[in-house]
Amino acid sequence: MAAGCGIREAQQSSPPPDSSANGEDSVITVFAAASLTEAFNAIAREYQSLHPDSEVVLNVDGSQRLRTQLEHGAKADVFASADWDQMEAVADLGLTASPAVNFASNRLAILAFAGSGGNLDIEALDTNTMPQPAFRIQLEALARPQTKIVLGQGEVPIGRYTERLLENIEAAPHLGRQMANGLRANVVSREANVRAIVQKVNLGEADAGVVYSSNASLVTAGVRVLELPDPINVTAHYPIAGLTRKPESAAFLDFVLSDSGQKILRSYSFGPPLEAQGDTP
Numbered sequence: 576m577a578a579g580c581g582i583r584e585a586q587q588s589s590p591p592p593d594s595s596a597n598g599e600d601s602v603i604t605v606f607a608a609a610s611l612t613e614a615f616n617a618i619a620r621e622y623q624s625l626h627p628d629s630e631v632v633l634n635v636d637g638s639q640r641l642r643t644q645l646e647h648g649a650k651a652d653v654f655a656s657a658d659w660d661q662m663e664a665v666a667d668l669g670l671t672a673s674p675a676v677n678f679a680s681n682r683l684a685i686l687a688f689a690g691s692g693g694n695l696d697i698e699a700l701d702t703n704t705m706p707q708p709a710f711r712i713q714l715e716a717l718a719r720p721q722t723k724i725v726l727g728q729g730e731v732p733i734g735r736y737t738e739r740l741l742e743n744i745e746a747a748p749h750l751g752r753q754m755a756n757g758l759r760a761n762v763v764s765r766e767a768n769v770r771a772i773v774q775k776v777n778l779g780e781a782d783a784g785v786v787y788s789s790n791a792s793l794v795t796a797g798v799r800v801l802e803l804p805d806p807i808n809v810t811a812h813y814p815i816a817g818l819t820r821k822p823e824s825a826a827f828l829d830f831v832l833s834d835s836g837q838k839i840l841r842s843y844s845f846g847p848p849l850e851a852q853g854d855t856p
Contacts, residue, residue, distance in 0.1 A: 603823045604632045604650065606641040608657035608732065608813070609768040610681070610787050614843035615655070621839060622830050629823060637768035639730050645670055645818070652824040655815040655831075657681075657769075658732035662814040672824070675816035678831050680846035682788040683740055683809050685801035686776040687717065711749060713801070717783050718757030725772050725781040728765045733772070736809045737785040743807040750807070787811065789844040812849060 607615045612635045619631035634641065634651065638661040645651065645665055654671070655678070656662040662675045717724065727734030745755035763781065766772050770793070772784040777795045791800045815831060817824040830836045837847070 600821060601629045601823060602632055603629060603652050603821075603827050604634065605653045605655065605827065606634050606636075606645065606649075606651040607653075607655040608638045608641070609635050609770045610657055610733070610789060611635065611655055611679075611813070612770070613792070614789070614840050614845060617839050617843070618831060618836055621835065622827060625830075626826070629826075631827070638732050639728075640767065652817065652819045652821060653815065653827055654818055655813065656732070657811060657813055658735065659812060659814055660735070661732065662816060665818075666816070670818055671816045672820045673817040673828070675814040676832070677812050677848035677850070678815045678836075679813040679840050680849050681811040681813065682846065683736055683785055683803055683811070684788045684791060685717065685783055685785055685803065686773065686790070686794060687783045687799045687801055688776050688779050688781065689797055689799050711754075714744075714750065714754065715757075718754055718761065720761075722761045723763045723780075723782045724758060724761040725764050725766055725775050725784040726762055727769060727772065727785070728767055731767060731769075732811065733769045733786065734765065736811050739809045740785065740803070740807065743809070747807055791844065810846075810849065813845070 605615065605619070615633055615635065619633060623629060623631055634644075636644075638656040638658060641654065641656070642661040642664050645654065646668060654662065654665055656665075659675075662671075665671060666675060716722070726737050729735070729738070741755045741758060744750045744758070745752045764775070766775070769786050769790060772781075772786050773790050773793045775781040776784045776798055777793070779797075788802065794800060815828060817828055831840075832848075841847075
């Protein structure tokens, strides 16, 4: 799907050699992870206000789907992924024109549907209660039989981060394998991107789902955002790279990494970029 400001469908063919004459060089096609939709719409608007001769075309979807599109010949100027696996796959094919760098981070949260017709009667988890019994009692509600949980597919960044979360729950002495297995047993579907998880919980089609903390602004009435404490949470690293050597590509990358771009990302609950590559708890 495409979303953004001044936005049209991402182009699937390279511009002709004389594209500067018809203005095509001023178009910046950005492939961005679905979890970045709102933040990159805001970044596109601000960038275009500073560069009125430029047009940012956003193509937002699951990072793995964007990687597949690029592998099959889709053309873009910038790729912003929700994990390094997808970025490295693109780089290994020689499709990047600049080294990838971390530009943002994220954390995980659980959405719990507590509205009418749902199976849960749950309040927001207090991250200060861990490892006290109150935290376990709240999390146990999600592991009860017949609770319906939706997660990301295994190859999707949110799915991979969620598996790390479940491993952390399993390793925590006060939670343990039984808790993790109870949560796994309640998984009823796996989605291709994080926004599909949010939608299913918002509609009450699922009782709970694991998403990014930055998705909290997308929930509707009756949905609780269960923030997770540091000992079991997972940090998601977001890399970005240029795919063409157009000056406009470099200018957009510079803006994302600038104080102005970072301020926009913070306003959408993304954390600062971290130096370490990969996923760390």
